Amino acid sequence: MIRGVVLDLAGVVYEGDHVLPGALEAIAELREAGLPIRFVTNTTTKTKQMLLARLNAFGLDMTDDELFTPGQAALQWLTDHDASPVLLVHPNLEEEFADIPVRGTRAVVVGDAGDAFTYANMNRAFRALIDGASFLALAKNRVFQGDDGQLSLDAGAFVTALEYSCGEDAIVLGKPSPDFFDAALESMDCAPEEAVMVGDDAESDVAGALKAGLSNAVLVRTGKYRDGDEDRFDPPPTAVANDLADAVAWIVRHS
CATH class of the missing domain: 3.40.50.1000 (HAD superfamily/HAD-like)
Structure with missing residues (x-):
């Protein structure tokens, strides 16, 4: 039942x-x-509060404790492991991690960074990983459906590229x-x-x-x-x- x-x-x-x-x-x-x-x-292109506001504007009448996001899971992981993030995420999501203090332990956090998936940003994440940072993937989806109704490349391809280069599997949080x-x-x-x-x-x-x-x-x-x-x-x-x-x-x- x-x-x-x-x-x-x-x-x-x-x-x-x-x-x-x-x-x-x-x-x-x-x-x-x-x-x-x-x-x-x-979805990792918006903070939890951005998503909540958007969904309630649609008429869902959703409460904070009913919504679970990978960003929320990442914040909990960073707290539990006393780590600070090296972010490779969408600019909208960066504010969700803004209040985390600098700590001795680091974790690379990869989300759907969109146009921020540049070589420079990928290489920065790669160098942090081979320097000992933990590897967190907010999600590892292959594709997502964009606002135009077409399928688009999702973060999974970029997570897999970093896994290949650094030789370490990501911890998937979503x-x-x-x-x-x-x-x-x-x-x-x-x-x-x-x-x-x-x-x-x-x-x-x-x-x-x-x-x-x-x-x-x-x-x-x-x-x-x-x-x-x-x-x-x-x-x-x-x-x-x-x-x-x-x-x-x-x-x-x-x-």
């Missing part, structure tokens, strides 16, 4: 500057059914990290076997959630979904839905 719902955002709830049709009503249906919701995103899913589930006191993930990314959202121990994961045919994605990664989705409203109908039947 499903007792908690984990929802991806971009491509599932909204695209670009608009909410997807039926998404707000579907979320309201989950709340009316008494199912707690946590929203998890690998999806599909089991710790990321666990934090969301723990916050709503929901066991993995009683949870469901809904996402448009068959690899990070769906297979990632199932590998992290969630019993159910629904792939929606919106956002970055492309024909045949349900068969490209293992484990496959528990169910495939046309959109969030269709996914919620499936969840309510199984709750």
Whole structure:
């Protein structure tokens, strides 16, 4: 039986500057059914507060403790390990790390830096890594769907390039990290076997959630979904839905 719902955002709830049709009503249906919701995103071009303000402007009425971001996870990791960041992130995200003091231990933090993925910035991160800094990837997605509706190269390619050159695997903090899913589930006191993930990314959202121990994961045919994605990664989705409203109908039947 499903007792908690984990929802991806971009491509599932909204695209670009608009909410997807039926998404707000579907979320309201989950709340009316008494199912707690946590929203998890690998978006790293905005701070958590920027995202929260944007999503609430869409009408989501989301609270701070319902939203989980890789930037938030990175701040916790840096605190737990008494480390200061060497940032290779989008300029919008830099302010999220502005108050961290300089410490003896360093960690390279890589997010979706966009146009800041220059040779100079990549080489600066590489030199910090071979000098002993820890390696944190906010996410390692292959692609994302841009505001133009087209797929674009995501941070995963740049993380992989640094891994290749420095000979060290990054610690991935966002999806599909089991710790990321666990934090969301723990916050709503929901066991993995009683949870469901809904996402448009068959690899990070769906297979990632199932590998992290969630019993159910629904792939929606919106956002970055492309024909045949349900068969490209293992484990496959528990169910495939046309959109969030269709996914919620499936969840309510199984709750």
